[in-house]
Amino acid sequence: MAYERDAPPLPASPEPPPYWRERLHQYWRLVRGDRPIGWLLLLWPTWWALWLAADGMPPLWPLLVFSLGVWLTRSAGCVINDYADRWLDGAVERTRQRPLVSGAVSGREALAVFAALMLVAFAFVLTMNRLTIYMSVVGVALAASYPYLKRHTYLPQVYLGVAFGWGIPMAFAAITGKVPAIAWVLYLANIFWATAYDTWYAMVDREDDLRMGAKSTAILFGEMDLVALGVVYACMLFALFLVGRQAGLGGWYWAALAVAAALIVYEFLIARSRSRDACFRAFLHNHWVGATVFAGIALHFALTKP
Numbered sequence: 001m002a003y004e005r006d007a008p009p010l011p012a013s014p015e016p017p018p019y020w021r022e023r024l025h026q027y028w029r030l031v032r033g034d035r036p037i038g039w040l041l042l043l044w045p046t047w048w049a050l051w052l053a054a055d056g057m058p059p060l061w062p063l064l065v066f067s068l069g070v071w072l073t074r075s076a077g078c079v080i081n082d083y084a085d086r087w088l089d090g091a092v093e094r095t096r097q098r099p100l101v102s103g104a105v106s107g108r109e110a111l112a113v114f115a116a117l118m119l120v121a122f123a124f125v126l127t128m129n130r131l132t133i134y135m136s137v138v139g140v141a142l143a144a145s146y147p148y149l150k151r152h153t154y155l156p157q158v159y160l161g162v163a164f165g166w167g168i169p170m171a172f173a174a175i176t177g178k179v180p181a182i183a184w185v186l187y188l189a190n191i192f193w194a195t196a197y198d199t200w201y202a203m204v205d206r207e208d209d210l211r212m213g214a215k216s217t218a219i220l221f222g223e224m225d226l227v228a229l230g231v232v233y234a235c236m237l238f239a240l241f242l243v244g245r246q247a248g249l250g251g252w253y254w255a256a257l258a259v260a261a262a263l264i265v266y267e268f269l270i271a272r273s274r275s276r277d278a279c280f281r282a283f284l285h286n287h288w289v290g291a292t293v294f295a296g297i298a299l300h301f302a303l304t305k306p
Helices: 002-006 019-030 037-054 060-084 107-125 130-151 156-164 167-176 181-204 206-212 217-247 251-270 276-304
Strands: none
Touching (some): 019 107, 037 060, 037 181, 060 107, 060 130, 060 156, 107 130, 130 156, 130 167, 156 181, 156 217, 167 181, 181 217, 181 276, 206 217, 251 276
């Protein structure tokens, strides 16, 4: 029996994490806290608007409110999107491990998280002027209705730009108390941009969406997808050209716009094979497009304004 006495003890089983920590982890995954790309793609256009509305660095409080608001509304949008897509996500390779599909989070929990995020975002908006508050109500309706469009229309990518670009006219309203024409042109530029980058995203799931009966611009464009994307990106750049001319932006902005155009061309080189991985890389690359445009606006006001 010496063998039994000398045998090393069995390793102890790791203790499961506390319940509250496990729930927070699942909620963090639900709101895509581990995937900041979506937040950044919404943040850059909001910052474009804030800097243009303020003719430079905006006041700290509106900057904080809109930056946090972007994160909160994007997170809420992810939650309601997953709730609406429960019928689809389990059949899509990229999404079948999401918390709602796997059962790690219930539908009731998801709706509670959505409501909490939107209430916090609205609390921040209440510190802004009346026009901004009124416009935020429209923003909530747009964000909440967006996920249901892929069942009924081939244009959910366009509506993504409409819904999550609403921070652009809201930013002008918060800074200037009105929404001038240039704000709507910038908003239009963002709609074109969101349509383009979300089409790359939809191309990743195109085969799964076709099998399940979901709709997207990637399916609508079909074999002409790259040509259509080229047109949409060209419209975005033209709208940004009109913004720059109307705002009297100088060389820094035009240089940034040229770099952004080159970055867009690079996306087509990345995704020319149309493979899932290539299209997803092209989607992620749009972060640099948005950051470059913002850099041009910020540098103009920082280095050329008296």
